[in-house]
Amino acid sequence: PQPIYLTDYTPPAYLVDDVHLTFRLDPTATRVISRISFRPNPDAASKRFFLHGEGLKLISSRVDGSDIDVRDVENGIEADVPDAPFVWEAEVEIDPKNNTALEGLYMSPQDVGESNASGRDSLPAIKPMYCTQCEAEGFRKITYYPDRPDVMAPFTVRIEGDEPVMLSNGNPTGEGDGWCEWTDPWPKPAYLFALVAGDLVAREDSFTTMSGKHVDLKLWVRPGDEGKTAFGMEALKKSMKWDEEVYGREYDLDIFQIVAVSDFNMGAMENKGLNIFNTSAVLCSPETSTDANFERIEAIIAHEYFHNWTGNRITCRDWFQLSLKEGLTVFRDQSFTADVRSEAVARISDVIALRGRQFREDNGPLAHQVQPDSFVEINNFYTATIYEKGAEIIRMLKTLVGDDAYRKALDLYFDRHDGQACTIDDWLTVFQDSTGRDLTQFKRWYKQAGTPRLDVTENWDDGTYQLTFTQTTPPTPGQDVKEPFLIPIAVGLLGPNGDEVQATKVLEMTEGTQTFTFEGLSYRPTPSILRHFSAPVILTRETPPEERAFLFAHDTDAFNRWEAGRSLAKEVLVGLVTGEDTPQSLYLDALATMLRNDDLDPAFRALALQMPGEDDLAQTLFDAGVTPDPDAIHNAAETLKQARAEHLQDLLPRLMADMEVTEPFVSNAEQSGKRALGLGLLKLATRLDGGKAAQAQWDRADNMTLSLGALACLLDAGKAEGPLATFRERWKDDALVMDKWFMLQIMHADPEDAAATVERLTEDPAFTMKNPNRFRSVFGAFAGHPAGFHQKDGSGYRLLADWLIRLDPLNPQITARMSGAFETWKRYDADRQGLIKSELDRILATDGLSRDTTEMVTRIRN
Ligand code: HT7
Ligand code: ZN
Numbered sequence: 001p002q003p004i005y006l007t008d009y010t011p012p013a014y015l016v017d018d019v020h021l022t023f024r025l026d027p028t029a030t031r032v033i034s035r036i037s038f039r040p041n042p043d044a045a046s047k048r049f050f051l052h053g054e055g056l057k058l059i060s061s062r063v064d065g066s067d068i069d070v071r072d073v074e075n076g077i078e079a080d081v082p083d084a085p086f087v088w089e090a091e092v093e094i095d096p097k098n099n100t101a102l103e104g105l106y107m108s109p110q111d112v113g114e115s116n117a118s119g120r121d122s123l124p125a126i127k128p129m130y131c132t133q134c135e136a137e138g139f140r141k142i143t144y145y146p147d148r149p150d151v152m153a154p155f156t157v158r159i160e161g162d163e164p165v166m167l168s169n170g171n172p173t174g175e176g177d178g179w180c181e182w183t184d185p186w187p188k189p190a191y192l193f194a195l196v197a198g199d200l201v202a203r204e205d206s207f208t209t210m211s212g213k214h215v216d217l218k219l220w221v222r223p224g225d226e227g228k229t230a231f232g233m234e235a236l237k238k239s240m241k242w243d244e245e246v247y248g249r250e251y252d253l254d255i256f257q258i259v260a261v262s263d264f265n266m267g268a269m270e271n272k273g274l275n276i277f278n279t280s281a282v283l284c285s286p287e288t289s290t291d292a293n294f295e296r297i298e299a300i301i302a303h304e305y306f307h308n309w310t311g312n313r314i315t316c317r318d319w320f321q322l323s324l325k326e327g328l329t330v331f332r333d334q335s336f337t338a339d340v341r342s343e344a345v346a347r348i349s350d351v352i353a354l355r356g357r358q359f360r361e362d363n364g365p366l367a368h369q370v371q372p373d374s375f376v377e378i379n380n381f382y383t384a385t386i387y388e389k390g391a392e393i394i395r396m397l398k399t400l401v402g403d404d405a406y407r408k409a410l411d412l413y414f415d416r417h418d419g420q421a422c423t424i425d426d427w428l429t430v431f432q433d434s435t436g437r438d439l440t441q442f443k444r445w446y447k448q449a450g451t452p453r454l455d456v457t458e459n460w461d462d463g464t465y466q467l468t469f470t471q472t473t474p475p476t477p478g479q480d481v482k483e484p485f486l487i488p489i490a491v492g493l494l495g496p497n498g499d500e501v502q503a504t505k506v507l508e509m510t511e512g513t514q515t516f517t518f519e520g521l522s523y524r525p526t527p528s529i530l531r532h533f534s535a536p537v538i539l540t541r542e543t544p545p546e547e548r549a550f551l552f553a554h555d556t557d558a559f560n561r562w563e564a565g566r567s568l569a570k571e572v573l574v575g576l577v578t579g580e581d582t583p584q585s586l587y588l589d590a591l592a593t594m595l596r597n598d599d600l601d602p603a604f605r606a607l608a609l610q611m612p613g614e615d616d617l618a619q620t621l622f623d624a625g626v627t628p629d630p631d632a633i634h635n636a637a638e639t640l641k642q643a644r645a646e647h648l649q650d651l652l653p654r655l656m657a658d659m660e661v662t663e664p665f666v667s668n669a670e671q672s673g674k675r676a677l678g679l680g681l682l683k684l685a686t687r688l689d690g691g692k693a694a695q696a697q698w699d700r701a702d703n704m705t706l707s708l709g710a711l712a713c714l715l716d717a718g719k720a721e722g723p724l725a726t727f728r729e730r731w732k733d734d735a736l737v738m739d740k741w742f743m744l745q746i747m748h749a750d751p752e753d754a755a756a757t758v759e760r761l762t763e764d765p766a767f768t769m770k771n772p773n774r775f776r777s778v779f780g781a782f783a784g785h786p787a788g789f790h791q792k793d794g795s796g797y798r799l800l801a802d803w804l805i806r807l808d809p810l811n812p813q814i815t816a817r818m819s820g821a822f823e824t825w826k827r828y829d830a831d832r833q834g835l836i837k838s839e840l841d842r843i844l845a846t847d848g849l850s851r852d853t854t855e856m857v858t859r860i861r862n
Contacts, residue, residue, distance in 0.1 A: 001376050001377070001851045001854065001855065002376070003374040003375060003376050004374060004375060004376070005373060005374045006318070006320040006371075006372070006373050006374065007373070009317070009318055009320075010044065010045065010046065011041055011043050011044045011150070012041055012044060012146055012148060012150060012151050013040070013041055013044045013046040013047055013048050013049065013050070014038040014039065014040055014041060014044075014049060014081075014146065015038070015039055015040075015041045015151065016036055016037065016038055016146065016151055016152075016153035017037040017038075017039060017085075017153065018036070018037040018153060018154060018156075019034070019035075019036050019037075019145075019153050019154070019155045019156070020034070020035040020036070020155075020156045020157075020158075021033070021034050021035075021143065021155065021156070021157045021158070022034075022157075022158040022159075022160065023105075023157070023158070023159045023160065023161070023195060024160045024161070025130060025159065025160065025161030025163065025166075025197055026161075027096060027097040027107060027128070028095050028096075028097045028098065029093055029094075029095065030093065030094050030095070030096055030105060030130075031059070031091060031092070031093055032091070032092050032093075032094060032142055032143045033089070033090070033091045034088070034089065034090050034091075034092075034143045034144070034145070035087060035088070035089045036087070036088045036089075036145070036153075037085065037086075037087055037088075038081070038085065038086055038087075038088055039084075039085040039086075040083055040084070040085075047083060048078060049078055049079050049080070049081040050073070050076060050077070050078045050146070051076050051077055051078075051079075051088075051144035051145055051146060052075055052076040052137070052139075052140035052144070052145060052146065052147035052148075053075075053076040053077055053092075053140050053143070053144040053145075054075070054076075054104075054140045054141050055094070055104075055141055056092040056093070056094060056141070056143065056144065057092060057093040057094070058070070058077075058090065058091075058092055058144070059090075059091040059092060059093060060089075060090065060091045061079070061088070061089070061090045061091075061144075062088070062089040062090070063079070063081055063082070063086050063087070063088055063089075064082070064086050064087055065087075065089075068080075068081075075140075076140065076144065077144060090143065090144055092143050092144065094141065094142065096130055097128070099141070100770060100810040100811055101810070101811055101812060101813065102133055102263055102264065102265050102772070102811060102813070103133050103134075103137075103138040103141060103265070103813065104132065104133070104134070104138045104139070104140075104141025104142050105130060105131075105132050105141070105142050105195065106130075106131065106132075106133070106263075107128040107129065107130055107131075108128060108129055108131055108261050108262055108263035108264075109126055109128055109262055109263060109771070110128070110263050110768075110770040110771065111768055111770045111771075126222070127198065127199055128198070129163070129196065129197060129198025129199065129200065129222075129261070130163070130195065130196065130197040130198060131194075131195070131196045131197075131198075131259065131261050131276060132193065132194050132195050132196070132271075132276070133264070133265065133269060133276065134190060134191045134192070134193050134194070134269075134271070135191040135192075135269060136191055136319055136378040136379060136382075137191070137378060137379075138191070139190035139191060139193055140190075142193070145190050146190075147190050147191070148189070148318065149189040149191060149315050149316045149317065149318065149319070149421050150189070150317045150318065150421035151189060151190070152187035152188055152189050152315065152419070152421060153187050153188070154183075154184060154185050154186065154187055154188075155168075155169060155170070155183075155184045155188065155193065156173070156181065156182070156183045156184075157169070157170075157181065157182045157183075157184075157195065158179060158180070158181045159179065159180055159181075159182075159195065159197060160178060160179045161178065161179075161197055162178060163197035163198050163199070164198070164199050164200070165196070165197065165198060165199070165200040165202075165220065166179075166180050166195075166196075166197040167182065167194075167195070167196045167197070167220070167257060167259065167274055168182035168184075168193075168194060168195045168196075168274065169182060169184040169188070169192070169193065169194055169271060169272045169273050169274050170182050170183050170184025170185065170186075170253060170272065170273050170274075171183055171184075171185075171253055171254045171255055171273075172255070184253075184272055184273060186252065186253075186272060186312070186313070186419075187419060188272050188312060188315070189315055189421065192270070192271050192272045192312055192315075193271065194269070194271030194272075194274040194276055196220070196259045196261075196274065196276065199222070199223065200220040200221065200222065200223075200259065201220070201221060201222075201223050201226055202218040202219060202220045202221075203218070203219045203221075203226060203229040203230070203232075203233055204216070204217065204218050205217040205233050205237065207236075207237055207240050207241075207251070207256075209240075209244065209250045209251055210244045210250055211250060213250075213251075214254075215240075215251050215253070215254060215255065215256055216254060216255040216256070217233065217236060217237070217255075217256055217257075218255065218256075218257045218258070219232055219233050219236070219257075219258045219259075219260075219282070220257065220258065220259040220260065221259075221260045221279075221283065222260070222262075225260065225279075225283055227285055228283035228284055228285045228288065228289075229282075229283070230285075231284050231285075231294060231297065231298075231667065232258065232282045232283070232284070232297060232301055235297065235298040235301040235302065236256070236258065236301050236305060238298075238302075238340060239301060239302040239305040239306065239336065240256075240305065242302070242336050242339065242340070243305070243306060243309070243332075246335070246336075246339070247309070247332070247407075247410060248411065248414075249308075249309045249414070251308065252308070252313070253272075253273045255273065256273055256275075256305075257273065257274045257275070258274075258275045258276075258277055258282060258301070258304075259274065259275070259276050259277065260277050260278075260279045260282050260283055261276055261277065261278065261279065262278075262279045262735060262771065262773070263770070263771055263772065264276070264277070264278035264279075264772065264773075265772055265811070265813045265814060266278065266382065267280075267281040267300050268281045268282070268300050268301075268303070268304045269304070270303075270304040270305075270307035270308070270311055270312060272308070272312050275304045275305070277300070277301075277304070278772075278773065279735070279736060279773075280293075280736055280739070280773050281296065281297060281300045281301075282297055282300070282301065283297075283736065284297050284667075286665040286667070286702075286703040286704065286705075287702075287703060287704060288704055288731075288734055288736060288737050289667075289704050289736070290704050290705040290708055290740075291667050291671075291672035291675055291676065291705045292705075293704075294667035294672070295337070295341070295667070295672070298337070298340070299333050299334075299336070299337050300333075302332075302333045302336045302337070303329055303330065303332075303333040306329050306332045306333060306336070307325065307329050309414065310325055310328045310329045310332060311325035311326075311329055313414075313418055313419065314413070314414070314417045314418060314419075314420060314422055315420075315421045315422070316421060316422065316423075317421045317422055317423050319375070319378045319381070320371055320372060320373075320375075321371070321422065321423050321424055322378075322381060322382075322386050323370045323371060323386045323387075323390035323393075323424065323446070324422060324423065324424050324426075324427055326382075326386050326387045326390055327370065327386065327387065327389070327390020327391050327393055327394055328390070328391075328394050328427075330387050330388060330390065330391035331390075331391040331394040331395055331398075334346065334350055334391060334395075341668075341669040342601060342603055342604075342669050342673070343558075344558030344559065344562075344601070344604055345601065345603045345604060345607065345669070345673070347532060347533065347558075347559050348558070348559055348562050348604075348607050349607070350388075350391075351533045351559070352607075353388065354384070354388045354389070354392065354536060355616060356613060356615065356616065357384035357388065358384035358385055358388045358389050358536070359451050359536075359538070359619070360384075360615065360619065360823070360824065361383060361384050361385055361820075361823065362385060362389070362449060362450055362451045362476070363450075363451060363474070363619060363623075364823045364824055364826070364860075365477060365823060365826070365859055365860050365861075365862060366383070366820065366823050366856075366859055366860060367385075367449045367450055367476035367477060368381070368383070368385055368449050368476075368477075369385075369446065369447055369448065369449045369479075370385055370386060370389050370390050370393060370445065370446045370447075371424050371446040371447060375855075376851060376854075376855040377816070377851050377852045377855050379812075379813050379816065379852055380816055380817075380852060380855055380856055385449070389445075389536055392535070392536040393445045393446065396442075396445070396487075396488050396534070396535055397431060397442070399488045399490070399506055399534055400437070400442070400486075400488050400506070400508065401431065401435045401437065405434070405435045408434055408435075409430055409431045409434040409435060412430050412433065412434045413427065413430045416430060417430075424446055428442070428443060441483075441484075441485070441486045441510060442486045444482075444483055444484075444485050444486070445485060445486075448473065448479060448482050448483065448485070449476040449477075449479055450473045450474055450475070450476040450479070450482060451473070451474075451536065451537060451538055452471045452472065452473045452482075452485055452487065452535075452537045452538070453471065453472050453473070453474070453537065453538050453540050454469055454470070454471050454487065454489070454530070454535075454537045454538065454539050454540065455469065455470045455471075455472070455540050455541070456468070456469055456527075456529060456539065456540075456541040458527065460524045463519065463520055463521050463522070464517060464518070464519050464521070465493070465517070465518045465521055465524065465525055465527075466515050466516065466517050466518070467491065467507075467515070467516050467518075467527060467529070468513065468514070468515040468516075469487075469489065469507075469509055469513065469514055469515075469516075470512065470513045471484055471485060471487060471509065471512060471513075471537070472512075473485070477859070477862070484509075484510065484511055484512045485509075485535075486508065486509070486510050487508075487509040487535045487537060488506050488507070488508060488509075488534050488535055489506070489507045489508075489509055489529065489530060489534060489535065490504050490505070490506050490507075490530065490531040490532055490534035490557075491504070491505055491506075491507055491516075491527060491528065491529050491530075491531065492504045492505070492527075492528045492531055492555075492556065492557060493518060493521070493525035493526070493527055493528070494525060494526045494527075494528060494550075494551075494554060494555065494556075495523065495525060495526075496523060496526075498550070498553070498554030498555075498556075500556055501521060501522075501525050502518055502521075502525065504531050504532075504557065506534065526547055526550060526551065528551060528555050528556075528557055528560045529541070529560075530560070531557040531559060531560050532557060532559050532560075533559055533563075538623075543567075545568060545571060545586050545587075546586070548564040548565075548567055548568050549564070549568060549586050549587075549589075549590045550564075551563075551564035552564040552565040552568065552590050552594060552608075553590065553593060553594070558604060561608075562604065562607055562608050565587075565590065565591065565594065565608045566608075566612060568586065568587040568590060569587055569591075569611065569612055569640070570612050570616075570617065570620060571587075572584050572587050572640055573612065573617055573633075573636050573637065573640055574617070574620065574621065574624070576635075576636035576639055576640060577617070577621065577626075577628075577629070577632050577633055577636045578621075578626060584640070584643055588643065588644065588647040588648075591608070591609070591644065591647075591648070592647065592648055592651060594608055595608075595609065595648065595651060595655060596651060596655075598658075601673055602659060602673040602674045602676070602677040603669060603672065603673025603676055603677070604673075605677050606673060606676035606677040606679075606680050607676075609677065609680040609681075610680065611637060611640070611641065614630065614633050614634060614637055614786045614787060615784075615786050615824070617633050617636075617637075618630065618633060618786060618824070618827055619824075619827070621633075622827040627827070627828065627829050628827055628828065629829070630751075630786045630787045630789075630790040630828075631751065631787055631792075633786070633787065634751055634786070634787035641683075641684075641687065642687055644684060645684040645685070645687035645688050646687075646688070648684055649684075649688055652681055652684060652685050652688075655677070655681055656678060656681050656682070656685065656693070659674045659675070659677050659678035659681065660674075660678070661674050661675060665702070665703045672705075675705050675706065675709075678706075678709075679705075679706075679709035682694055682697060682709060682710070682713055683712075683713055683716070686713040686714075686716055686717050687716075690717055690719075691713060691714050691716075691717030691718075691719045693713075694710045694713035694714050694717065694719075695710070695714065695719065697709070697710040697713075698710035698711060698714060698723055704737070704740075707727075708740060708744065710723075711723055711724070711727060711744060712744055712747075712748055715744065715745065715748035716748055720748075724741070724745070727741055728741055732766065735771070735773070735774070736773070738766055738774075739773050739774060739777035740777070742761055742764075742766075742767070742774065742777045742778050742781070743777040743778070743780075743781040744781075745757055745761065746758060746761070746778060746781035746782050746785060746788070747781050747784070747785060749785065749788055750788075751785070751787035751788045751791065752788075752791065753788075754782060754785050754787075754788025754789065754791070754796065755782075755788065755791060755795045755796050755799050758778060758779070758782050758799060759799065761778055762778065762803075769803070769806065769807050769810070770810060770811075772811065772814050775803075775807065775814060775818075776814070776818070779800060779803060779818055779821075780818070782796070782799075782800065782821075783800065783818070783820075783821030789821065790828065790832060792831065792832070794832075794835035794836075794839075797822075797835050797836050797839045798839060800818070800821055800822075800839075801839040801840075801842055801843055804818060804819055804843060804853070805842075805843060805846050808846065808849060808850050808853050809848065809850075812850030812851070812852040812853055813852055815850065815852065815853045816850070816852035816853045816855070816856040817856075819843070819853060819856045819857050819860065820856065820860075822836055822839070822840060822857075822860050823860050825837070825840075825860070837861070840857050840860060840861045841861070843857050844857050844858065844861065
């Protein structure tokens with residue numbers, strides 16, 4: 001497959017003034033009749049009339065009422081049309097039932113009453129519903145159309161069928177026996193098109209906008225799921241209010257709808273006025289969902305809603321601009337979470353995720369620019385770099401220009417570009433025009449891949465304190481040499497008692513090496529560098545452990561306080577892996593002091609108690625020139641966990657009692673923080689009591705957070721057989737809870753049993769590879785268990801490769817995404833590298849391998 005290049009962009013030859021679609025629904029033979037008004041684009045050089053189309057059966061095509069012949073060409077058709085406005089009409093046939101890729105129009109659930117790969121022969125009779133997923137290039141699987149984001153048009157959609165509920169974008173404009181019509185007046189690209197039809201019920205509510213407009217809100221689910229919709233609806237209303245208050249953005253249709261779908265490739269989709277959600281990203285209840293589920297759901301609902309302005313009203317000119325909408329919208333949802341929950345906890349959690357996913361990507365063969373120069377399959381670029389690093393760039397921009405200037409720039413962005421398909425350059429120009437700052441150097445964050453290393457040295461001389469920073473960014477595929485970034489470094493200085501002698505100040509680093517001076521100090525300060533994680537870099541500073549223990553106890557910046565504890569833990573772990581005799585007592589004492597401090601938010605304490613992940617440690621070792629051994633890392637983590645449990649045992653009874661929540665379950669910051677710390681402590685207790693406390697919690701738990709936490713501990717203690725069977729029996733009809741049952745057993749398997757556990761679970765009648773959530777709950781958990789996945793004999797690699805080869809013909813997007821499990825392969829020893837390489841080659845040698853998987857595996861392999 002040939003790559004597509006950013007520099008090859010040309011404007012569309014024809015623009016669309018109006019789209020009218022009629023759907024005659026049928027599971028295997030849906031007819032789509034289109035009537036589209038085209039006009040030549042005065043800004044285009046080309047006159048070629050080309051429409052994208054994929055897998056369509058063309059029944060008829062007409063221009064201005066007369067039949068017209070079309071020519072099949074790569075990715076679609078072309079035809080000879082007038083050099084003047086004209087109306088295109090076409091009728092095509094598509095087959096939603098057999099669309100297993102979940103792109104275009106498809107049906108969900110997918111395998112009702114059929115046997116699946118594991119031999120299951122019957123499932124409960126749920127009537128499948130129709131639904132769509134068009135981002136990025138799925139609309140071309142529905143009808144012939146210029147399926148590119150810079151072609152925007154209003155849509156009217158008529159749906160004919162006998163489904164009880166039939167929905168599309170915009171406002172309802174008509175209905176009768178067996179049909180209904182929806183009109184979306186806002187010009188939109190085809191990737192925001194949506195259609196849903198099936199047996200659904202709605203939770204209904206309403207919202208009054210800041211200018212007093214009434215908006216109907218509907219959250220559609222399968223009958224039986226109504227009890228899981230209350231939290232999602234509240235999250236939606238909170239998001240709508242927040243966007244008005246913080247960004248001045250008001251909703252713009254009479255109705256906003258969300259639909260929950262059980263087979264969905266990602267979390268959710270921001271289709272105009274009709275968001276479609278993976279059930280896992282919207283449905284929740286205290287009995288079936290954990291606090292982490294509630295938090296994720298709140299953030300995703302906000303994210304998709306915020307896209308209405310950042311993505312829909314202002315969209316992307318082409319897919320190279322993807323981070324324009326995604327980076328900005330992630331930043332907006334992160335800010336929302338920080339406002340409605342705890343700012344410190346939100347920032348720490350965001351950075352844990354950034355390091356775990358984006359740094360991992362940026363330091364391996366899949367590293368790419370936030371604005372790439374080329375791609376083969378755009379679906380492979382919905383990455384942590386485009387999303388999370390993109391959000392970090394917006395955050396840095398805000399830090400550099402300040403809060404007020406940021407809001408003014410956003411106002412200008414919305415005024416200037418509403419209704420347009422824009423570029424990242426347009427966005428930066430808005431900031432330049434509005435603040436007067438030259439952002440030429442800042443733009444490197446979009447164009448240079450890789451995570452900068454920031455080395456720090458210090459100097460103290462009679463009242464003058466200096467910090468000297470050196471930045472280096474390692475080479476990434478296709479980019480050997482990097483120019484210096486503009487890095488905002490937030491720094492504070494602490495005195496010996498922990499008092500702040502220099503409040504947080506943002507240093508702007510522009511050179512490769514740069515010194516910053518602080519004068520007139522009475523004593524040598526302790527620096528707190530990169531507060532609030534002010535830039536996505538890796539700080540490499542030789543800091544004595546005592547200084548980190550001091551920061552862990554005193555830093556007024558919550559992020560750096562947490563970071564200090566984290567780095568103490570990592571140092572001990574590295575010592576255990578490499579056999580250096582690193583003293584543990586400083587870390588263990590500091591941890592005890594922190595846990596005992598009741599002035600600290602339990603959620604913060606829970607995060608400070610969390611161990612650094614095994615994958616994180618592998619990367620740290622690799623960066624330090626040590627080849628990581630996954631077994632040794634796992635054993636080191638086990639040793640430290642045991643040492644922590646023994647060291648903290650006297651504290652546990654009092655703290656665990658303090659973390660009991662007696663009020664009815666609400667997933668708010670306060671209660672979830674207490675439960676999180678309580679579960680962290682329960683893990684420690686389990687190491688000491690063999691699972692007694694966990695069993696007691698399991699017996700009395702009345703919510704999923706506590707049940708699942710207890711079950712995890714019982715698995716660790718080897719006492720989960722009965723509870724697992726009880727859990728399965730109780731929740732066998734709840735797919736989202738069953739996903740947890742699968743996932744947990746793999747996460748908590750001993751490394752040498754992990755692959756066998758996966759094999760056993762794929763034989764379970766409830767396993768299906770056609771459902772992305774189920775596939776991810778098994779293979780995502782396996783890839784997230786480094787010591788299990790990287791077993792020396794290569795059994796883990798073989799098992800994953802087998803399943804990827806099996807899944808690829810059905811769902812290339814999920815296959816390609818899951819192949820990312822291999823992206824860290826060059827960190828490991830020669831034997832493991834050899835084993836992985838041969839699995840990558842085996843995948844690549846598969847007949848008919850999809851473009852998605854071919855691109856990903858080739859990039860990983862090179
Ligand atoms: N903009 C969406 C990205 C997306 C997607 C969503 C669901 C299924 C397939 C998809 N491909 C791309 C989701 C978002 O960022 O909000
Ligand atoms: Zn998004």
